[in-house]
Amino acid sequence: MGSQAYLALTFFSLTYACIISEKIHRTIIAMVGAVLLIITGIVSQEHALHYIDFNTLGLLIGMMILVAITSKTGVFTYMAIKAAKLANGRPATILIYLSLITALASAFLDNVTTVLLIVPITFSIAHSLRVNPIPYLISEILAANIGGTATLIGDPPNIMIGSAVPELDFTAFLTNLAPIIVVIMSVTLSFLYLIYRKQLVTTPELQAKIMELNEKEELTDTRLLIKSLTVLGLTIAGFVIHDLVGLETATIALTGAFFLLLITGENYLEGALLQVEWTTLFFFIGLFILVGGLVETGVIDLLAKNVMSLTGGEAMSSAFLILWLSAIASAFVDNIPFVATMIPLIKGLGHLGIQNIEPLWWSLSLGACLGGNGTVIGASANVIVIGLAMKDGYRISFLGFMKVAFPLMLLSILMANLYLYLIYFM
Numbered sequence: 260m261g262s263q264a265y266l267a268l269t270f271f272s273l274t275y276a277c278i279i280s281e282k283i284h285r286t287i288i289a290m291v292g293a294v295l296l297i298i299t300g301i302v303s304q305e306h307a308l309h310y311i312d313f314n315t316l317g318l319l320i321g322m323m324i325l326v327a328i329t330s331k332t333g334v335f336t337y338m339a340i341k342a343a344k345l346a347n348g349r350p351a352t353i354l355i356y357l358s359l360i361t362a363l364a365s366a367f368l369d370n371v372t373t374v375l376l377i378v379p380i381t382f383s384i385a386h387s388l389r390v391n392p393i394p395y396l397i398s399e400i401l402a403a404n405i406g407g408t409a410t411l412i413g414d415p416p417n418i419m420i421g422s423a424v425p426e427l428d429f430t431a432f433l434t435n436l437a438p439i440i441v442v443i444m445s446v447t448l449s450f451l452y453l454i455y456r457k458q459l460v461t462t463p464e465l466q467a468k469i470m471e472l473n474e475k476e477e478l479t480d481t482r483l484l485i486k487s488l489t490v491l492g493l494t495i496a497g498f499v500i501h502d503l504v505g506l507e508t509a510t511i512a513l514t515g516a517f518f519l520l521l522i523t524g525e526n527y528l529e530g531a532l533l534q535v536e537w538t539t540l541f542f543f544i545g546l547f548i549l550v551g552g553l554v555e556t557g558v559i560d561l562l563a564k565n566v567m568s569l570t571g572g573e574a575m576s577s578a579f580l581i582l583w584l585s586a587i588a589s590a591f592v593d594n595i596p597f598v599a600t601m602i603p604l605i606k607g608l609g610h611l612g613i614q615n616i617e618p619l620w621w622s623l624s625l626g627a628c629l630g631g632n633g634t635v636i637g638a639s640a641n642v643i644v645i646g647l648a649m650k651d652g653y654r655i656s657f658l659g660f661m662k663v664a665f666p667l668m669l670l671s672i673l674m675a676n677l678y679l680y681l682i683y684f685m
Contacts, residue, residue, distance in 0.1 A: 264556035267301050271549050275591070278636065279657050285636075286538045289545025296552045310551025311544055312595060314509040315371075315415070315639060319543075320535055321512025322375045325491055327534035328519055328527050330379055332484040333477040339383030340474035348466030350390045350459035355448055357381060358398045362406030362444050366413045366437075368498055369508055370403040370640045378647050388465050393653055394455035396644050397663055401447055401632050403640040405671065408628035409433065409440040412499065415639075416598045416627040420620055423602045427620060435621050439678040443629070443671045450667060483523060490519040539646035546636065550593050559592075559600050574615065575684045577608060578622040579676060585626025586672045590633025590665070598627050618683040625675040632668040635660045 274292035278285045296302045302310070329335070342360075346352040357377060364373040377399055385392035407413030411421045411432040421427050478484055494515030501508055520528055553559045570576040581601065588597050601623055609616040631638030635645050635657050645655050 261556070263301050264558050264561075266299060267296060267552035267556045268558055270295055270301075271553060274545075274549055281657060284538075286542040286545065289542050289549065291545075293545040293548035296548060302548065302552050302555050306555060307548045307551060310554070311547045314507050316540055316543060317507075317509025318369060318512045319371060319375075319540060319639075319643065321494075321509065321514075321516040322372050323535045324516035324531045325487075325494065325512070325519060326375050326379065327531040328483075328523060329487040329491060330534075331480065331527070331530075332487055333479040334484055334488070335379040336383045336477040337474045339380045339387065340469065340472050340477065342380065343384050343387065343469045344472070344474070348388065348461070348469040350388055350461055351452060351456045353384055353388075354395055354398055354455060354459060355452060357384075357395060358402040358448055358451070359444075361399045361402040365403045365406035365640075366409040366440075368495060369412070370407040370414060370638070371643055372495070372498065372512075373406075374399060374403050374640045374644050378644060382651055387469060388461040390459055390461055391653075392651075393648070393655055394451075394458055396648055396653075396655065397660060398448075398451045398455070400638075400641050400644050400660075401451070401664060401667060402444065404628060404631045404638050405440060405444050405447060407640075408625060409437040412502075414628045414631075416594050417624055419595070419598050419602065420624055423606075424620060427617075432624075436624060439625070439675055442678075443674050446674065447667055447671065450670075454663060486522055487519060490515050490522075536643070536646045536650070539642055542642060542646075543639070546593055553592075554600065559597060564604065574618070575680070578618045578679055578683070581605070581619055582622040582626040582672060582676055582679065585623055586630030586633070586668065589627045589630030590637045590668065593636075594627040594631055594638070598623065618679060621683075622679060625679075626672065629668060629671045629675065632671070633661070633665045 270292050274288055277283050277288040297304050297307055342356055346356055361373055361377050381392055381395045411417050411429045497511035498508055570580050605619045635641050648655050
């Protein structure tokens with residue numbers, strides 16, 4: 260590695276250390292690290308902009324606006340009361356219900372969209388039962404990333420793999436990944452229930468009050484509700500068919516957001532923009548540029564090539580190494596540039612003589628998507644939920660999240676490893 264590569268790695272490491280220590284706000288330190296890369300000439304301003312994933316940012320802004328306007332109708336409170344009543348007001352049962360809903364929705368929507376819709380419901384339930392919402396939020400983060408692994412459209416790494424390998428269509432992802440995802444989700448939920456059941460306790464009086472509530476009374480603006488749900492439904496439908504219509508998810512989300520503003524009036528504009536999590540968006544920008552510095556200087560490429568050379572091009576060893584490398588790397592580095600680096604390397608293994616490289620694609624998908632559960636910055640959904648929690652006055656620390664999530668992530672990768680062996684190499 261050259262001097263610029265070492266300098267880029269130093270900036271990244273120092274920034275990451277500051278994020279872990281939580282002595283400086285993560286958005287500030289991420290942007291400072293990104294700016295230093297540009298000032299020192301490691302990445303030009305023009306190239307830095309290329310590394311920013313504007314599709315992710317546009318998707319987030321669009322959905323935040325949609326959710327902000329929709330929340331004015333009282334529909335999230337309605338859903339919170341309905342879910343709580345179905346669970347008979349039992350907080351631990353509600354955790355299971357919300358996690359399952361999150362996982363299922365994330366399989367067919369972007370997982371960022373899913374958590375943006377689920378988190379307001381979670382806060383409403385937690386406040387009504389006077390329980391700490393953090394166990395729910397951590398469970399929903401894990402569920403979003405696990406559920407998103409099951410389909411082609413559920414998580415960005417899968418979208419990238421599907422684009423690079425056209426024969427891996429929606430059905431291929433569903434049939435090859437959904438079975439193990441069901442198992443992983445079931446096991447993860449069981450452990451989460453054991454971890455949090457003693458914390459999720461409320462009084463019989465609060466449970467009784469929940470059961471007495473009339474959720475229909477929370478729907479305060481029927482006209483706005485109809486407009487919001489119609490546009491939200493069309494936007495979600497657009498996500499499902501975005502590949503068919505040739506539109507990126509950001510375009511669909513922003514179209515939905517500003518069309519809803521158009522038909523509801525400018526009175527909602529300023530309030531909706533105030534609900535956008537700008538600190539979270541700038542954290543993403545800084546992180547994209549920092550990882551871009553590692554890509555620009557060849558650090559990620561060198562790491563991937565050196566590790567891949569250890570297997571000697573043998574299929575099973577390569578698949579397992581890709582799985583574990585992707586999982587560990589994706590827990591600490593944004594998985595999008597990592598997956599972008601791994602795709603040509605896996606194709607290269609096919610050219611070098613591995614007859615069937617399809618299992619390697621599933622290894623990359625499982626590792627990159629599930630690995631995002633390892634830390635608070637491992638996936639976009641994680642960062643969004645952490646930001647929303649802070650806005651509501653709840654702090655989920657880096658190490659506090661990792662203490663619960665990292666072991667569960669490793670367990671999920673172990674199960675994925677066994678699945679790959681039994682299905683493709685036994």
